[in-house]
Amino acid sequence: MWEEQLKIIIDRIKNGELSQDAALKSIKNALSGHLGFAEIDLARAVRTGFPEVVFCLNKTDEEVLKITEMLYKHNKHVLLTRVRESAAKLLKKSFPDLVYHEKSRAVTIGEPDAETGLVSVVTAGTSDIPIGEEAAVTARMMGARIRTYWDIGIAGIHRLFSKIEPLKESHVIVAVAGMDGALPGVIAGLVECPVIAVPTSIGYGTGAGGYAALMTMLNSCAPGVSVVNIDNGFGAGYTAALINKRGSAH
Amino acid sequence: MWEEQLKIIIDRIKNGELSQDAALKSIKNALSGHLGFAEIDLARAVRTGFPEVVFCLNKTDEEVLKITEMLYKHNKHVLLTRVRESAAKLLKKSFPDLVYHEKSRAVTIGEPDAETGLVSVVTAGTSDIPIGEEAAVTARMMGARIRTYWDIGIAGIHRLFSKIEPLKESHVIVAVAGMDGALPGVIAGLVECPVIAVPTSIGYGTGAGGYAALMTMLNSCAPGVSVVNIDNGFGAGYTAALINKRGSAH
Amino acid sequence: MWEEQLKIIIDRIKNGELSQDAALKSIKNALSGHLGFAEIDLARAVRTGFPEVVFCLNKTDEEVLKITEMLYKHNKHVLLTRVRESAAKLLKKSFPDLVYHEKSRAVTIGEPDAETGLVSVVTAGTSDIPIGEEAAVTARMMGARIRTYWDIGIAGIHRLFSKIEPLKESHVIVAVAGMDGALPGVIAGLVECPVIAVPTSIGYGTGAGGYAALMTMLNSCAPGVSVVNIDNGFGAGYTAALINKRGSAH
Amino acid sequence: MWEEQLKIIIDRIKNGELSQDAALKSIKNALSGHLGFAEIDLARAVRTGFPEVVFCLNKTDEEVLKITEMLYKHNKHVLLTRVRESAAKLLKKSFPDLVYHEKSRAVTIGEPDAETGLVSVVTAGTSDIPIGEEAAVTARMMGARIRTYWDIGIAGIHRLFSKIEPLKESHVIVAVAGMDGALPGVIAGLVECPVIAVPTSIGYGTGAGGYAALMTMLNSCAPGVSVVNIDNGFGAGYTAALINKRGSAH
């Protein structure tokens, strides 16, 4: 849109409708008004098939509804994260086809255009599943084919080993773990694709809050691991989908 | 090599040379001896074009030399990081063609087979260049085409904006920053590829050690950012190369 | 009042009513009694037009009421921060004209004498608005003209850019942000007035509590940024009003 | 310069020298090339009388010299902070009139155009003087009239009280303190202008690194205090000069 605005201004300059000063001001306004940037943003969503995403943690049910309605006009599908059950119920009235992903409290409206590549999402324990599910739902809505492996942490390392072969087929792996956070590093030592590590706040004592897991992941001996914020399943799924898209686009 | 060992065992079983017990023990030994696993590792290096990498920080010059000699037998090219100047000089005698990358103190022997895709490495300041160079050298040795943009931090945000168009062509961006660490998040809000953020220990006061930059990066408002350890240029370059390979392999 | 006390003592010395010892003791008492300082304080409030401010977080509704009644006798307007809804209702009975600012839970009684200069208050996200509103209400009650810009964080950096021109007219800018806290630094790189940065406790994982945002702000690459405590909208508004007053007084 | 570039483009459009496409590209280039932004920056320095500033901590003596030579072409005066003695000596050959401020290791070339308003810089102890001097030199080079008060911390609170009256004349006060960091808060309770607090890394035990002082300052009971990074005398002086300018410009 911004280009369109500039083209109009150029035409008006050509037509002598704008003095040098007025033209200067118009071009500046096109930059300042910045509707152009916003439209580019909307265009990007349509073009890439990535949904707009709403982080609902600090929003009222009504605010969530309004934003969703606005987004739905411009997007074929919408992703909402951290949705309270009451908000999900309110949305349900306007969007009867929405899916409420109970563990992660994510809401999806519409389906992704395609599911390509392969993003595997693994969790170390059952308590990490909500974050894992958030990553999986996010990546899928952004067009990734998804496989999930819950509860394959290193306390019973054989659980992991039995999954290594299928894991090796992934374009990218999201590995979610709390407590000692050792799972992503062990996986990265066994596969050849990038691993996105997600520390979770599961745990108690020194493990509470997820800092122990975060530290472990940042210090992974095996290269190929990069890390997102504690409990940030959305961010991991988003990055994984970007990587997956690269590997799948050709 | 491990497969070869197994094939020989299988043949010997077929030929009746091994009793059930002896066969069981031989297979176990093939696993336990673990020369097999090591060879698989070597095979992987040859197959993927990824060099073996030596982290030299806590090794004597002589240890560095010995490991390099061993690796060079099995690999066409070798990457060494955090190499003291004295070690580089010692290596130079045995490997006259090595390149010593002065800022990052990385040493490379041999050239990558190909340079495909595009990994862009940017730094916020001039002090971040050693880490940026480590990332660039690593990713290049792993087969990535590299572009570097030094000193384009947000204090003079126009420096960044003039590079946005070429940055958008990247398969993945490595963004290196100390102090406020805001650069990767700003970039991620402007491009569509994954951004690997590397905090650096540059800074003073609360910025010393790189924790402030790390925290900023983990909390990036813009999605698509994942983070590696402070000053871990190697890890960022390695992960970037993995992602780049995905996007370039087809 | 302290001066008055001293004048009376001086007269009594002159009149021979006080021996050297008694005079010495009287002067010391005038210092110790320190009613003088308190009166100066009250005088200052009247003179500067700054309201007395009550921080209500740990006070009972009754205590809030009593303090407000006492202050209202000496001041034309009163500002109360962090007021529970129940306290606001209790106050309403005695001060029917009070305004309860719902997001920030601030209460104002009376209007500022004038609105001069320009303090702009911006927030990165919608969750930062309560703190932003506290800053805006505080600065306005202290005589500043106010403009507010909510939700213009750097994740969608165009939202900020469209506001840069009006922001440049400010005498001082209060920039409120949680999570990566990058907004104040980006703004400071684009304007010429001082920026007061307020980290907010919005966020999760490593962003919880606002420390990540605080660290980012203290390490801002762009000069001109100074920082107040996490969630301290009042302090930011107060400092902004002091700066604004300097720039507007002539 | 950017405006000049745009004006030329506009004229060329008017003259029919540029097609719509070519015009679009030219305007984009003017933005992308970003010489425009840089020139605006230079223009700002000339217009505001603020020198360009070089932070020399991680730069070689030669790099410092080159940057200084470049800056000196466009600016009447230059400020360099954290300059090693060897670098200062090297600079001295090219800039015989430079002043080396020994405690703060700042270098100034040229004099400010004017000294207006009043920025007072105080330190709690003698160990805080290097940071205080950096703030004072910075603010002066940016056009502020300066008064300094060293070693007036609260351990001997009478030292402070004897300076309160002259301090009250300040447009803004920079208060530098290590250890308990209580000085800025005590001052803010006694004056009516904004106080910029600078924690210093002076101290030992829990005071080492300056975090204790930082925490104290962020939690100051007296409003009107804002804080910069530990040991950031430059940042405090810069912000103080911005505030001072506001109050002095009319």
Added chain:
Amino acid sequence: MWEEQLKIIIDRIKNGELSQDAALKSIKNALSGHLGFAEIDLARAVRTGFPEVVFCLNKTDEEVLKITEMLYKHNKHVLLTRVRESAAKLLKKSFPDLVYHEKSRAVTIGEPDAETGLVSVVTAGTSDIPIGEEAAVTARMMGARIRTYWDIGIAGIHRLFSKIEPLKESHVIVAVAGMDGALPGVIAGLVECPVIAVPTSIGYGTGAGGYAALMTMLNSCAPGVSVVNIDNGFGAGYTAALINKRGSAH
């Protein structure tokens, strides 16, 4: 089981039922399938007399029930930790003989085969008893003879001294303490067996969360102390039982 699988494969090779390629794949599958490892785990539980343990903190009552039912099929006794009262009541219906240990909220089903050796569990205060009880219940279910000494912290050091002689008979001591966490170090200076130290989150101010106690224990001047996570009574009891078993097995 894994050995059994390998034996069958060997027989089939011998019998000519598997070609070299097929044999190679079968052996690999036996490794990848990893049912073998899982079965070994179950076997180990039966053989060692160690119960399978369920950490119930983040599981629903129904999940706890299902897991317990599954485990009970393969084990003579089951240990569950951090069991909500509601879950304990639900379990009671299916396992009427279970014991609910009220302070620690542990549930035990069945009795240990034997009680050998001696594990002494001591707590510094009464508030530490829940964690102490968890350690004691765990170690007993794993076959250890148990003695417990509650509330013998060093504030009244005579309470400890009167217990030193019986404590000296222990194979291993679990010492549980919050606040200053000094008890394990004092004990280790007086006995000759290993001491497992458990910090508890009891305390307030700097003692809240148990970090002060953890730090004290890790820095114990007396050797022979090793430490587990804050509040990890289960881990301490488990390790103590392993040590006790070593000393009692002969």
Added chain:
Amino acid sequence: MWEEQLKIIIDRIKNGELSQDAALKSIKNALSGHLGFAEIDLARAVRTGFPEVVFCLNKTDEEVLKITEMLYKHNKHVLLTRVRESAAKLLKKSFPDLVYHEKSRAVTIGEPDAETGLVSVVTAGTSDIPIGEEAAVTARMMGARIRTYWDIGIAGIHRLFSKIEPLKESHVIVAVAGMDGALPGVIAGLVECPVIAVPTSIGYGTGAGGYAALMTMLNSCAPGVSVVNIDNGFGAGYTAALINKRGSAH
């Protein structure tokens, strides 16, 4: 009692009732039994006039009652801290004369034998009063004469100055402060007696939990300040009473 036990053993040796071995064992038992130490403790309480103190935070109402009943048999007065209202009501039935100190939630039974010396307890703000009251009640029950000064923090430093003269009469001062925690240091610079500093968890942002105040106090520029745990009014009052006793006993 322990001496009595030893005397009996000595007599029995003298009387030939104990062989060398039996005597050796008896003496050892006297040490191990350690009832002696406990009785000394009780004796000390009676002798010094210090009450036994019960910290009730983690005890049930019934436990509090039982302990109180036991202590009351051996002591003329009892102090209980952090008593829930329900526990206070339960105690009231058995001890109708008890006093429930509402702000600090302390309970006292009986009166101190004497009130000597002078312990002054000051708080910076009104929110610090519960901790201040706990200190005051504790010190008074241990025989100290008490003066309290609430809400004289340094934000309005004149409030403090008007109290300096009476404060100077103290044997020891307990200074309670949250947020910036600067009050004890300012007082210590003005008086000649020891100051016990108590940080409180009052505050928000970086001040939450009381760590900022603790750091300030530990780094006090003025000597004569020692510090107790955050919110530990009891500990401060106890130490103050010990110091006061020293100064008052002659």
Added chain:
Amino acid sequence: MWEEQLKIIIDRIKNGELSQDAALKSIKNALSGHLGFAEIDLARAVRTGFPEVVFCLNKTDEEVLKITEMLYKHNKHVLLTRVRESAAKLLKKSFPDLVYHEKSRAVTIGEPDAETGLVSVVTAGTSDIPIGEEAAVTARMMGARIRTYWDIGIAGIHRLFSKIEPLKESHVIVAVAGMDGALPGVIAGLVECPVIAVPTSIGYGTGAGGYAALMTMLNSCAPGVSVVNIDNGFGAGYTAALINKRGSAH
């Protein structure tokens, strides 16, 4: 001196030499000039027998000499802490009778007037002796009788127990400890006088810097412990001398 100034002013008022206005100004000046306060400080030193103390860590040898010369004019004895050997040698030329305390690097000039009361200084290990000596030298110069007990930490708790009886005679005990920092708490449980705890930065791993010891001391289960900054032997000795003076003055 301040009183003298005031007396002169009073006389001049009496004599009619000063108008009301002039008198007011003169009294204010007497306060502002603050030579008065400084002199009071000097008077206090003479009266209390407390030496002026110079903290030399960040001062040049010449600065140390100048300050010492100035102080020596007004004081019978001087205490300097953290004195480099070179500074001690320089001082030796002007003050041939000074004593250089080698372990603590304290310098004393002159002897205390008297040694009364009893301050015992104990250290847990030999590495803590420098801090212990600093405390002992400080308290002695302030008039305390001193006993020292080095290396009686709890790892060999019998070393402590053999010293308990003489320790009980102390008016106050300074207990210095690094690593687990448990010594002060154990002592406080055995004596009836106040204990000043000094954490030391001795230690490694989690003990490095002294934070573990600090935490232990702040959380001491035994009441009667108050704490000073890590390595602050001077502060502990100073506070101990204040307490000792109280108990010895009568």
Added chain:
Amino acid sequence: MWEEQLKIIIDRIKNGELSQDAALKSIKNALSGHLGFAEIDLARAVRTGFPEVVFCLNKTDEEVLKITEMLYKHNKHVLLTRVRESAAKLLKKSFPDLVYHEKSRAVTIGEPDAETGLVSVVTAGTSDIPIGEEAAVTARMMGARIRTYWDIGIAGIHRLFSKIEPLKESHVIVAVAGMDGALPGVIAGLVECPVIAVPTSIGYGTGAGGYAALMTMLNSCAPGVSVVNIDNGFGAGYTAALINKRGSAH
């Protein structure tokens, strides 16, 4: 020795040589003099075969020599840790048979009486070997049979797997790791004996100092892991030897 002292006292009582009072005092002295306790300590060393150990980090070469000479009189073998090379050379003159363990800088004099049981010491990387060697030397001097496995961290997890079978024969395993610290947890999931985890300060960025490794180990998902201080190879070896002794004594 203490028993001997007591026996003599008993005999003297029997012989009427000691009055009740004198006897009481003598017994007390035997306790207070505490030569008794020290002798018991020496006796324990002889009896258990555990050498006295000297931690030399903060001791001069001469102090190390004197202590060693004293210990050598009472012990057949001596262990010294963290010995500077200069101290080792000095010792060599008096103890020509000593062994200087170069990596760990430990010194041993004499040989253990026996080597029983099995303590395995493993390190994740080559940089961890100094700490591993310290553990191995310590445990061996205390009578343990030792096996060491250097550089078998999880980055190349096959290196570990090839050692699992021999590791399973251990009575206890000491697992030393820096960076992500994941090795001990992985091992504990595969063996049945206790694992003592030692974090090392190897690493950079967030891994510097060893806190990341410590956190990982404390939060190990696999039970059976207990932890010692960062870099505390001695403590781990000591605890391992205590455990090993239990399992080997019968």
